[in-house]
Amino acid sequence: NAGVTQTPKFQVLKTGQSMTLQCAQDMNHEYMSWYRQDPGMGLRLIHYSVGAGITDQGEVPNGYNVSRSTTEDFPLRLLSAAPSQTSVYFCASSYFGRLNEQFFGPGTRLTVL
Amino acid sequence: EDQVTQSPEALRLQEGESSSLNCSYTVSGLRGLFWYRQDPGKGPEFLFTLYSAGEEKEKERLKATLTKKESFLHITAPKPEDSATYLCAVQATGANSKLTFGKGITLSVRP
Numbered sequence: 001n002a003g004v005t006q007t008p009k010f011q012v013l014k015t016g017q018s019m020t021l022q023c024a025q026d027m028n029h030e031y032m033s034w035y036r037q038d039p040g041m042g043l044r045l046i047h048y049s050v051g052a053g054i055t056d057q058g059e060v061p062n063g064y065n066v067s068r069s070t071t072e073d074f075p076l077r078l079l080s081a082a083p084s085q086t087s088v089y090f091c092a093s094s095y096f097g098r099l100n101e102q103f104f105g106p107g108t109r110l111t112v113l
Numbered sequence: 114e115d116q117v118t119q120s121p122e123a124l125r126l127q128e129g130e131s132s133s134l135n136c137s138y139t140v141s142g143l144r145g146l147f148w149y150r151q152d153p154g155k156g157p158e159f160l161f162t163l164y165s166a167g168e169e170k171e172k173e174r175l176k177a178t179l180t181k182k183e184s185f186l187h188i189t190a191p192k193p194e195d196s197a198t199y200l201c202a203v204q205a206t207g208a209n210s211k212l213t214f215g216k217g218i219t220l221s222v223r224p
Contacts (some may be wrong), residue, residue: 004156035214042117042159042216045201062129090156099204099212100147103158 002026004105006091012111013081018099021076021108030096032074034066036087037057037107043090049074051098052076081112115140115205117215125221126191134186134218136201143170146184148177149200151217157200191222 007022025032033048045058049068063085065077074093078085089108092102118140126132138146145164149157161170163179170177174195176187186199198219202212 008172040216043202043214045211092156100145100162100202101159102212104158107154107156 001049004091004093004103006089006105006108008108009106010109011077012112012113015081015083017081018071019078021078021089021091021110023029023074023076023105024072025093025103027049027072027093027103028071029093030071031099031102032068032091032093033102034074035090035092036060038087046076046089065091076099078110083112084111086110115203115213117201117203118212119199119201119215119218121218121219122216123219125223126188128192128222128224129190131187131189131191133188134199134220136184136186136215137182138184138201138203140203140205140213142206144204146179147204147212148184148186149202151198153197153201160173160199188220191220192223193222196220196222 004025030051034046035043037043044060046064047066049055052068053073055066068074088107090107091105094102118137120135124178147162148160161177166181168179174189178185198217200217201215204212
């Protein structure tokens, strides 16, 4: 099992550019989520999905889009990058109802200039 | 609104010097409280789940305890490899899909 994988590991964007952060899991987990982690702010939930075709907003969804066409993949799209989106992004997955035992990916460090 | 406050922000210990990390929480109803460990440059890794006041969980040098208002992560005779950031999170009853995380406590253990 590869667990939760994220690509890319590092990315630098210019303001206004768009990009997609990839996330995949091979554990057949129903629940997948995206968090951002900023110094002094802790982990904040951006979007989550409880199954293919079902997504919902978390605490800080503005500027981000998600879709879930398969159980395995949960990409995060930045539509028009802003410096405020400079952060480390983590994808996580778990069985629904077992959110405590979320498996986290290694993270993507994004810098927006 | 659910809130999680962790203290201190950072803790430096000598190897073998036992201590405790604190996690205070405010939720309308607690479904569970969770501890994670995060190493630099990596994603968080699940450690413990606590569901009700009085519950305790242990793993090697770590023991987590829970009261109605806070949780403690006790570290007994820490080693340098215990150095990491420890995150606390809560799930409220009815919040089937969300966890609320604290800011974390960075622990450094000197040999």
